[in-house]
Amino acid sequence: MCGSVCAECGEKAELKCSACKLVAYCGKEHQKKHWKVHKSLCRPFEVTQEPEVGKCLVATRDLKPGDLILTESPIVFGPxxxxxxxxxxxxxxxxxxxxxxxxxxxxxxxxxxxxxxxxxxxxxxxxxxxxxxxxxxxxxxxxxxxxxxxxxxxxxxxxxxxxxxxxxxxxxxxxxxxxxxxxxxxxxxxxxxxxxxxxxxxxxxxxxxxxxxxxxxxxxxxxxxxxxxxxxxxxxxxxxxxxxxxxxxSALYPTTYLLEHSCVPNTTHIFENAPGGYKITVKAALPIHSGEHITTMYTHCLWGTQARREHLRETKYFSCKCQRCRDPTELGSYLSALKCLGTDGEPCGGVQLPVDPIDDNTEWACDKCPIKLTSPEVCFLVNGIGEEVDNVQLANPTVRELESLLNKMLTFLHPNHYHVYAVKHSLIQLYGYQQGYLPSQITDDCLVRKTTMCRELLEITRKVDPGNARLPLYLGVILHELYLANWVLIKRKWDLGIKTKVKSVLAMLQESQRCLEQAKEALKNETNTPAGEKLINLVDTSTKEFNKFVERNKIDLSAKEKVKNGDEEVRHQNGD
Structure with missing residues (x-):
């Protein structure tokens, strides 16, 4: 440390900042005093070399979600x-x-x-x-x-x-x-x-x-x-x-490239646009403990394990063995799971999952009966369904076409499968928008079906992306569509005189408020993308409309009758 001087007083110093090792201090007092200045510049990681992953970034102090990890400009970028x-x-x-x-x-x-x-x-x-x-x-x-x-x-x-x-x-x-x-x-x-x-x-x-x-x-x-x-x-x-x-x-960054891959990344990143030179800011998305590797994701969060690992092998030349890839259920999301067809055309009601997900040749076993499938058989089935989904999605489908495809898929795939997720995510954006399903035309039953789909998608999304690092737009759309479906039901009941004395209406109002608040939080870093900006404006407009309604009708949303899932009560009320 020869020649180092204290960042606070300029005197000779031998004590380095343990987090970034970029500045020195003559003693603990001056280090503590200078922290307000140094905090924004201090990099909370060090570059290490590990046998399996090569160079990587390791946290040198505990980080909370939202903590800044690094900000830097690209070395070079191009179209x-x-x-x-x-x-x-x-x-x-x-x-x-x-x-x-x-x-x-x-x-x-x-x-x-x-x-x-x-x-x-x-x-x-x-x-x-x-x-x-x-x-x-x-x-x-x-x-x-x-x-x-x-x-x-x-x-x-x-x-x-x-x-x-x-x-x-x-x-x-x-x-x-x-x-x-x-x-x-x-x-x-x-x-x-x-x-x-x-x-x-x-x-x-x-x-x-x-x-x-x-x-x-x-x-x-x-x-x-x-x-x-x-x-x-x-x-x-x-x-x-x-x-x-x-x-x-496409841009190359001097330090960010060292972030290693995980299918459950603990960081999120945002880019400035062209005038800002595409500067990147990396923040913690999940709690990161000192000594933990700092990770990002190099593939699509909503692909199943087989698809993600194949993509990573072909583009990044490694086979992922992260916690999500090792778990047959993918953190309880069942994003790759199949329905077991049983024997002699009699489904057993079981779920088929890979025995060893990080073995490309693994068998798929049912959790209720002895039926097993080979990996090539599963690939053939899933790829065939994927091609059909792509073809239908590209043809500007109607609600009925997507519903027909969904029912067909659910014969073979778990309700949480990633192909099913894609179709449901498209459907919730057509209910309420397509001719025949406009707010004045859509039935109450269809709206309830939409809210159920939204809640299912929310649960999956939060399991595979707990830090909202990769799916903020998906999450924002789901939350806003859940709000819109509830909003149509609420206004219909209000017009009929069914108000907050009915538990289901209050539950829908409270859920609507949560959806708008959570959508705003999920989209806070999406201001530089056209899709993000559009969705943020929609959420803002909906929030103003919702708040005016609550204020005008003097509704107390802090009432104790809070229901996590109001589906059954909504269905009951629809029949009254």
């Missing part, structure tokens, strides 16, 4: 691959899709841009340095700009440009995991990346750059080797975070 053959392409300046009739082009590289005054075009850190290289392409040889944007070509080029502009950042980047041992020259992955990205970039941009360098005698890029480009592509595949806000962006 995500644009997988369409035609239509709008991203602007290289701001990464937003160019929608409408804009025919503006960058004066330097002739790429389509959103507007001649796009701030990103004038920023050397965003487009200025790459502009010259992009302008070297032979437009006759390149098969359209969509070919360019279908790959991570621009992001790979931006990574390459860091070596001369920001050598420290380039060094940070090249230290990231690329898993090149799994992407060797003989693999199909290598061949695919070599054709789509590396060869494309070398032939159309780097080759003309080398000719220009030879003529000018000035070297623009020192290392443009195939090996380096392949490593960069591996680093992007393994470590880049996807951002879907005002633009579709």
């Amino acid at each position: 995500r691959p644009h997988m369409v053959e035609e239509g709008p392409v991203p602007c290289p300046g701001c990464c937003r899709l160019i929608i409408g009739e804009s025919s503006a082009r960058c004066e330097g590289c002739d790429f389509p841009i959103c507007h001649p005054d796009c701030a990103g075009l004038k920023d050397m850190e965003k487009h200025g340095h790459e502009c010259m290289i992009l302008g070297l392409r032979d437009v006759r040889a390149i098969n359209g700009l969509h070919e360019f944007y279908r790959q991570d070509t621009l992001l790979a080029l931006r990574c390459l440009l860091l070596q001369n502009r920001h050598p420290k950042k380039f060094a940070q980047l090249m230290e990231m995991e690329s898993h090149m041992e799994l992407r060797e020259e003989r693999t199909e992955l290598y061949k695919d990346v070599d054709e789509r990205v590396v060869g494309y970039l070398l032939d159309n941009f780097i080759a003309p750059l080398k000719i220009l360098e030879g003529k000018s005698g000035k070297q623009v890029l020192e290392d443009t080797s195939r090996e380096t480009l392949h490593k960069i592509c591996g680093i992007i595949d393994v470590n880049a975070l996807e951002i879907n806000q005002d633009a579709e962006v």
Whole structure:
């Protein structure tokens, strides 16, 4: 600690902050005094190296939900691959899709841009340095700009440009995991990346750059080797975070990439939008004890264990063994469970679950009878149902079509299965909105069915995402739709003179209030996403309407008659 000085008084210091080890103090008193200043800067973790996971972040003090863990700007970012053959392409300046009739082009590289005054075009850190290289392409040889944007070509080029502009950042980047041992020259992955990205970039941009360098005698890029480009592509595949806000962006962060995966992550993160440079803020979503690993999630929270583990193997090159993956019931959510069909066409009423979920070849056993299924049989069934769900969802289905599909699925799948969850989540958003099911048309029974679905979805969502780290929009939609279904029932009963003296009406009012409060809390970090902003506005409007109703009718929502689940009483009242 030679040469360290106290952050409070400037005198020689030998005591380091145990949490971040970034500042020193001459004694405990000055450390305590300086904490108000240092608290916002102190990183509550350390980087460690572990045999099974490599580099990772470990908490150095206890953290509560909401505690700040880190805030940082990306090393580099660029538009995500644009997988369409035609239509709008991203602007290289701001990464937003160019929608409408804009025919503006960058004066330097002739790429389509959103507007001649796009701030990103004038920023050397965003487009200025790459502009010259992009302008070297032979437009006759390149098969359209969509070919360019279908790959991570621009992001790979931006990574390459860091070596001369920001050598420290380039060094940070090249230290990231690329898993090149799994992407060797003989693999199909290598061949695919070599054709789509590396060869494309070398032939159309780097080759003309080398000719220009030879003529000018000035070297623009020192290392443009195939090996380096392949490593960069591996680093992007393994470590880049996807951002879907005002633009579709992939970004690489200097520390956040060290967060290891868990299917029950203990952190949540939010991004600033383009003007903020896509800065990321990571906060605790669950209590994290000192010494615990700090985790995020690299796959979809609402996929079953087989689907999640397969996706992680293919994209991140590891097999997850977290607590959720090891539990056949997935934390009691039964998100992958099947119904047992029994024998001779007589269902036994049992549930089929994997015997060992982290064994890809495990058998699936019924909890009531001796029937077992093989893993390939389960995959065939679940994948077939998944394809049917996707096809129906993409065809703008009606309520009746989704209800028919749901009834068919429930013959084979547990009511909590993730394919069932997806259909129910779509249905609750059609009840009350689609012709024939508008608020003035929908039956009381249908509304009660909607509230039941909402409560089922709430229970599953909270089990698989207890810290609301990955599913705030899903949770917000469910809570708001539960409120809306209750709200229609409440107003109908009020018009009939059935008021808060009836226990079920008071229960619905109290549940409605909780839904709005919880939806607001669930969506507090979603202000930078279009979907989040829209939903927040809907919740705010509903809250104002609800509060006016309560105030106008002088309703006491603190009354003792609180019912957790009012379904049976609502059904009873509907029959009165």
